[in-house]
Amino acid sequence: MTPAIVGGIVAVVVVLLAGLGWVILRMRRVVKIETPEEAADAAQAQLRGFAVAGAVVGADGQGALAIADDGRVAAIKRIGKHLAVREVSWRTVRATHEGILVETGDKALGAVMLAQVDVLDIRRLAPKSVRV
Numbered sequence: 001m002t003p004a005i006v007g008g009i010v011a012v013v014v015v016l017l018a019g020l021g022w023v024i025l026r027m028r029r030v031v032k033i034e035t036p037e038e039a040a041d042a043a044q045a046q047l048r049g050f051a052v053a054g055a056v057v058g059a060d061g062q063g064a065l066a067i068a069d070d071g072r073v074a075a076i077k078r079i080g081k082h083l084a085v086r087e088v089s090w091r092t093v094r095a096t097h098e099g100i101l102v103e104t105g106d107k108a109l110g111a112v113m114l115a116q117v118d119v120l121d122i123r124r125l126a127p128k129s130v131r132v
Contacts, residue, residue: 032061033078039064042083043074050074050087054125058099058114065093065102065114067125075102075112084109095119 033039036055043050043066053069055076064076066085075088092103100114100122 031078031081033057033064033076033083034061036064039076039083040066042066042076043068043085046083046085047072047074047087053127056114056117056121056125059116063102063112063114065100065112065117065122065125067122067127069127071127075104075109077109077112079109093122 034057036057039057040052040055043052043055050066050068050072051070052066055064055066057064062078066074066076068074073088073090073093074085075092076083076085078084086104086106086109088102088104092105094101094103095118098113098115100117100119102112102114104110104112
């Protein structure tokens with residue numbers, strides 16, 4: 001085999017490996033909740049009579065809270081391509097060092113973490129009638 005043929009084979013292998021690496025990275029990409037509006041839309045669509053007064057998304061985009069103008073609260077988490085929404089009690093919403101943690105009690109949804117969100121962020125969203 002000539003050096004040109006060997007070089008061509010090496011080039012083809014490198015291109016194929018690079019393409020495969022790109023495909024694997026693309027498949028493993030974490031899909032985030034992009035905006036509070038996206039979280040609010042999901043809550044209003046999935047919960048009857050839930051008129052969102054405000055919403056907040058964690059810094060990593062993995063969890064969100066939506067608060068209705070009547071004081072109800074919904075935890076939102078991305079599962080695959082869809083947003084799962086569950087109405088929760090205010091008692092399940094608590095502050096941690098990492099952010100706000102919501103223990104939903106739902107096996108499919110699990111706990112929802114809002115990274116780098118603090119109690120002040122939640123208090124700003126909550127209606128005045130709700131004590132946070």
